[in-house]
Amino acid sequence: MIYLDNAATSWPKPPSVYETLGSFLQTLGANPGRAGHRMAAGAAAAVADCRLRLARLMNAESPNHVVFASNATDALNLAIRGLLRPGDQVITSSMEHNSLARPLRSVAEQGVRVTKVLCSPQGVIDRDVVAAAVSPRLRLIAVTHASNVNGAIQPIEDLAEIARHHNALLLVDGAQTLGAMPMDVQSMGIDLLAFPGHKGLLGPPGTGGLYVGPQVDLATFTPQRSGGTGVRSEDDAQPLELPHRYESGTSNTIGIAGLAAGVRFLEEHGVQSIHQRESSLTRRLIAGLEAIEGVRVCNPPAGAPQAAVVSCVVDGWSPADVGSVLDQSFDIACRTGLHCAPDACRTIGAFPEGTVRLSPGCFTTEDEIDAAIAAVAEIASTPSA
Numbered sequence: 001m002i003y004l005d006n007a008a009t010s011w012p013k014p015p016s017v018y019e020t021l022g023s024f025l026q027t028l029g030a031n032p033g034r035a036g037h038r039m040a041a042g043a044a045a046a047v048a049d050c051r052l053r054l055a056r057l058m059n060a061e062s063p064n065h066v067v068f069a070s071n072a073t074d075a076l077n078l079a080i081r082g083l084l085r086p087g088d089q090v091i092t093s094s095m096e097h098n099s100l101a102r103p104l105r106s107v108a109e110q111g112v113r114v115t116k117v118l119c120s121p122q123g124v125i126d127r128d129v130v131a132a133a134v135s136p137r138l139r140l141i142a143v144t145h146a147s148n149v150n151g152a153i154q155p156i157e158d159l160a161e162i163a164r165h166h167n168a169l170l171l172v173d174g175a176q177t178l179g180a181m182p183m184d185v186q187s188m189g190i191d192l193l194a195f196p197g198h199k200g201l202l203g204p205p206g207t208g209g210l211y212v213g214p215q216v217d218l219a220t221f222t223p224q225r226s227g228g229t230g231v232r233s234e235d236d237a238q239p240l241e242l243p244h245r246y247e248s249g250t251s252n253t254i255g256i257a258g259l260a261a262g263v264r265f266l267e268e269h270g271v272q273s274i275h276q277r278e279s280s281l282t283r284r285l286i287a288g289l290e291a292i293e294g295v296r297v298c299n300p301p302a303g304a305p306q307a308a309v310v311s312c313v314v315d316g317w318s319p320a321d322v323g324s325v326l327d328q329s330f331d332i333a334c335r336t337g338l339h340c341a342p343d344a345c346r347t348i349g350a351f352p353e354g355t356v357r358l359s360p361g362c363f364t365t366e367d368e369i370d371a372a373i374a375a376v377a378e379i380a381s382t383p384s385a
């Protein structure tokens with residue numbers, strides 16, 4: 001099988017991730033931070049190791065600035081619901097995944113003012129449009145780093161500058177980028193970075209997290225759940241300090257240990273070199289698809305920054321039918337439709353049917369890309385049933 005659905009979740013995982021998941025519960029299955037015995041200490045050390053590796057990977061100020069969550073959606077919900085209050089303004093874009101757009105819709109119903117800026121037909125935010133949309137109550141700019149529909153990368157540093165200028169915060173959805181390209185939260189000016197553990201970081205499903213930067217006032221950033229943290233048990237109130245304030249309850253230790261193995265793989269192979277490889281596969285895929293008559297590629301133009309996510313539509317074919325034929329006749333796994341991002345599909349002119357999305361990952365080969373191009377060419381040359 002040729003797996004080109006890495007934007008949904010990366011597969012396969014490095015062998016060390018499978019090995020860790022296979023053995024972790026037998027050797028370190030105790031509850032971290034809740035007891036002093038050696039197995040609990042070992043589990044706590046495994047969680048701390050993952051936090052440290054993630055902090056290094058994104059250049060966080062310290063490991064404590066990394067809060068574990070179940071996935072990117074969980075982290076985005078924590079950031080949005082924890083920060084925004086009625087009357088606040090949040091600026092977002094028309095390229096967002098529902099995991100960011102729907103929590104915003106929900107806080108809008110409680111009186112938060114959500115301003116959505118329209119991106120270009122290539123899916124890119126114009127910083128001047130954002131600057132013009134700022135009101136005196138701006139609290140947050142909340143955008144994705146790279147689109148999960150067409151890979152378009154947003155001008156994060158520009159948006160950080162606008163947020164900083166207005167004493168507001170910048171929340172970035174790093175679902176398509178952390179682990180897949182070098183990221184530095186400090187130099188990019190990111191205050192909150194939501195990320196999944198199961199995509200570019202190569203960890204298992206059920207993992208993810210939120211980087212919470214030093215500009216965030218923890219007293220007014222409310223946790224979405226409170227309870228046992230393993231620290232300050234004598235206090236009635238939820239602790240104020242990172243990461244415990246946002247991590248009540250027993251953590252997903254096995255998933256976190258698997259995630260650490262994924263991040264270790266990235267350290268060994270280098271995020272920059274993985275990024276270069278994936279970029280070259282992405283360029284090859286786009287060029288191959290663009291050369292096919294009847295295929296429209298929906299990505300930003302060649303040379304524009306983009307993640308390893310390629311969307312196209314095939315004349316006379318619904319994306320869903322193309323996906324079925326790729327799966328059943330060519331053994332190629334991709335995703336079709338709106339990709340949980342209907343607004344993004346509208347922005348790039350692919351609504352309501354959406355697109356065929358092919359997303360290479362760090363184990364994809366050039367031969368697999370060529371096979372996918374040949375398969376799409378064959379489909380495009382055949383009338384749809």
Ligand SMILES: Cc1ncc(COP(=O)(O)O)c(C=O)c1O
Nearest residue numbers: 071072073097099148173175196
């Ligand atoms: C841009 C973007 N944001 C958020 C998410 C949600 O991620 P998760 O499934 O880890 O909650 C995804 C997943 O596809 C995504 O692509």
